[in-house]
Amino acid sequence: MYGVINLLSIKGVFKNFGGLAALQNVNLNVRQGEIKALIGPNGAGKTTLLNIISGIHRLDKGEILFKDEKINNLPPSKIANKGISRTFQHVELFGNMTVLENIMVGFYARNKTSFFMDGFKFSFITDSEKKIYKKSREFLEYVKLGHKINEIALNLPIGEQRILEIARALATEPGLILLDEPAAGLNIRETRELGEIIKRIREELGITILLVEHDMELVMNISDSVAVLNFGEIIADGTPMEVQKNRDVIVAYLGEEEEVQPGYNVNT
Amino acid sequence: MKKEDFMVFIVFFIFVGLLPLFIESNYALTIGIFSGINALVAIGLCILMGYAGQVSLGQAGFYGIGAYVSSILSVYYGFPVILGILSAMIVSAIAAVVLAVPALRLKGHYLAVATLGFGEIIYVILNEWGPGGPSGFGDIPHFNIAGYSIQTTKESFYFIWIIVAIVMLYSINLTKSNTGRILRAMHDSDTACEAIGINVPLLKIKVFILSALYASLAGSLYSHYVTFISPSSFSLFYSILILMMVIVGGSKNLWGAVAGAIVITVLPELLRKFQELDILVYGFILTLTLMFFRKGLVPIISEKIKNVRGYKFAKH
Numbered sequence: 001m002y003g004v005i006n007l008l009s010i011k012g013v014f015k016n017f018g019g020l021a022a023l024q025n026v027n028l029n030v031r032q033g034e035i036k037a038l039i040g041p042n043g044a045g046k047t048t049l050l051n052i053i054s055g056i057h058r059l060d061k062g063e064i065l066f067k068d069e070k071i072n073n074l075p076p077s078k079i080a081n082k083g084i085s086r087t088f089q090h091v092e093l094f095g096n097m098t099v100l101e102n103i104m105v106g107f108y109a110r111n112k113t114s115f116f117m118d119g120f121k122f123s124f125i126t127d128s129e130k131k132i133y134k135k136s137r138e139f140l141e142y143v144k145l146g147h148k149i150n151e152i153a154l155n156l157p158i159g160e161q162r163i164l165e166i167a168r169a170l171a172t173e174p175g176l177i178l179l180d181e182p183a184a185g186l187n188i189r190e191t192r193e194l195g196e197i198i199k200r201i202r203e204e205l206g207i208t209i210l211l212v213e214h215d216m217e218l219v220m221n222i223s224d225s226v227a228v229l230n231f232g233e234i235i236a237d238g239t240p241m242e243v244q245k246n247r248d249v250i251v252a253y254l255g256e257e258e259e260v261q262p263g264y265n266v267n268t
Numbered sequence: 269m270k271k272e273d274f275m276v277f278i279v280f281f282i283f284v285g286l287l288p289l290f291i292e293s294n295y296a297l298t299i300g301i302f303s304g305i306n307a308l309v310a311i312g313l314c315i316l317m318g319y320a321g322q323v324s325l326g327q328a329g330f331y332g333i334g335a336y337v338s339s340i341l342s343v344y345y346g347f348p349v350i351l352g353i354l355s356a357m358i359v360s361a362i363a364a365v366v367l368a369v370p371a372l373r374l375k376g377h378y379l380a381v382a383t384l385g386f387g388e389i390i391y392v393i394l395n396e397w398g399p400g401g402p403s404g405f406g407d408i409p410h411f412n413i414a415g416y417s418i419q420t421t422k423e424s425f426y427f428i429w430i431i432v433a434i435v436m437l438y439s440i441n442l443t444k445s446n447t448g449r450i451l452r453a454m455h456d457s458d459t460a461c462e463a464i465g466i467n468v469p470l471l472k473i474k475v476f477i478l479s480a481l482y483a484s485l486a487g488s489l490y491s492h493y494v495t496f497i498s499p500s501s502f503s504l505f506y507s508i509l510i511l512m513m514v515i516v517g518g519s520k521n522l523w524g525a526v527a528g529a530i531v532i533t534v535l536p537e538l539l540r541k542f543q544e545l546d547i548l549v550y551g552f553i554l555t556l557t558l559m560f561f562r563k564g565l566v567p568i569i570s571e572k573i574k575n576v577r578g579y580k581f582a583k584h
Binding site: 054055056075076077078080081085086088092093094095096097101104105106108113115116118119120121126128129132168169171172 | 438439441442445446447448449450452453455456457459460461462463464465466467468471474475478
């Protein structure tokens with residue numbers, strides 16, 4: 001289903017916030033065409049890693065390669081233009097704009113117009129506008145939001161907001177999409193629908209997906225491989241089956257089996 | 269641009285064009301001229317604030333640069349007026365970049381204070397180093413092109429409002445285009461804009477430049493119309509006046525800026541009959557407007573019109 005070419009390679013990445021080591025020597029590969037999940041307990045550094053890949057944070061040490069090209073420490077907009085799009089843990093929509101407009105803005109990256117020249121285009125609706133409009137409608141049909149195009153984004157239920165955010169990310173025609181907890185706040189039915197959409201994106205559009213998620217059912221159902229981050233370190237990386245059986249992962253999630261011994265130092 | 273926008277545009281400017289046929293008094297036309305000049309600045313601030321979501325309390329600074337640079341160039345260096353105006357716009361654009369770079373890191377109230385500081389700096393510079401200091405200077409030539417000088421009130425009225433029409437047409441086009449959509453997107457979320465590949469800092473600089481160009485043009489037109497300028501016309505009070513126009517008219521709509529400019533310019537003149545109480549009545553009217561028409565005058569009116577039309581459609 002997916003090749004062996006690494007679309008994204010994270011090599012020896014370190015990141016400190018003040019004295020806190022958020023990421024320590026993180027190595028991670030995302031292969032072309034796969035759905036890769038990144039899981040781990042709260043505070044493990046998952047979102048930090050996504051923020052570093054998408055350029056919101058700068059890394060302290062290490063290297064990130066996308067299509068064999070170094071992208072670390074570029075500004076977010078440059079990284080997006082190279083073909084990495086993302087969604088956010090707290091949905092970042094253009095809340096006061098309509099569903100359709102949200103998608104149309106997403107097309108901007110591929111249809112850049114000149115700021116000052118836009119005022120001189122004196123036809124009533126330009127051809128590029130028509131094209132963007134048509135493509136945006138198609139996209140909304142694709143993610144099943146076609147009946148809500150004129151609604152204000154903020155008024156959508158959270159499940160649809162998350163799908164809209166994904167659709168907007170798709171509109172930039174990315175090679176890789178980073179999804180930060182797409183199922184947060186969704187009920188079981190919505191989560192299943194989301195899973196279907198993520199699978200379709202990979203299968204029909206051929207877009208690679210790196211997903212951070214707490215919902216284990218979703219993760220184990222849709223991912224080709226799973227990496228586990230704990231205290232800023234990758235402790236396991238493999239198929240969902242392998243990861244579920246991995247002892248370190250069980251310890252990280254559930255704690256040690258044996259009772260805490262007298263004199264046991266909690267800090268170690 | 270949509271057809272409806274264009275219709276509104278045509279109707280409004282035909283109406284403005286017919287006004288001088290019915291208004292004999294030069295005094296009334298002069299108020300019309302100042303409304304037009306203020307409208308230019310307000311349109312710029314409307315794009316900056318209502319669309320892009322960047323507050324500015326420093327528009328008087330650009331307005332002052334426009335007035336002083338073009339006047340100094342034409343009075344002391346013999347520049348043709350049009351060249352003076354264009355030079356002033358270039359200077360304003362550079363000043364806008366200087367202002368925008370620190371402003372990129374600021375939002376909301378902090379941005380307001382930073383831009384306020386910029387306006388005050390320009391004011392102090394004009395006061396200290398401008399020709400004539402605080403008392404200003406005169407003998408500024410009227411606007412002239414190809415040997416024809418625009419001098420009478422009627423001519424000036426048409427001249428100013430033709431420029432407002434051109435700027436308005438350009439601005440409507442801009443705000444209804446891809447660019448306008450991106451500006452509104454930036455208003456809602458910088459982070460999301462960056463994530464889909466929009467260079468937010470560059471976009472902010474560009475929109476600051478645009479608003480500065482409008483204010484500078486207006487300042488130049490002002491100085492070449494009144495032919496005498498002093499720093500007091502370019503103080504913080506003017507920035508606040510422009511802000512008030514945009515808010516009263518409705519900051520999300522360019523027509524709001526134009527309507528606001530007209531209302532705020534005309535209102536004090538209508539209140540003359542209250543004599544010393546005029547400021548009191550003025551403040552009272554503004555407060556009530558903001559309390560009851562929070563979105564601004566134009567959105568409220570256009571909603572009313574849409575409702576009436578919708579009602580008619582429903583009956584058929």
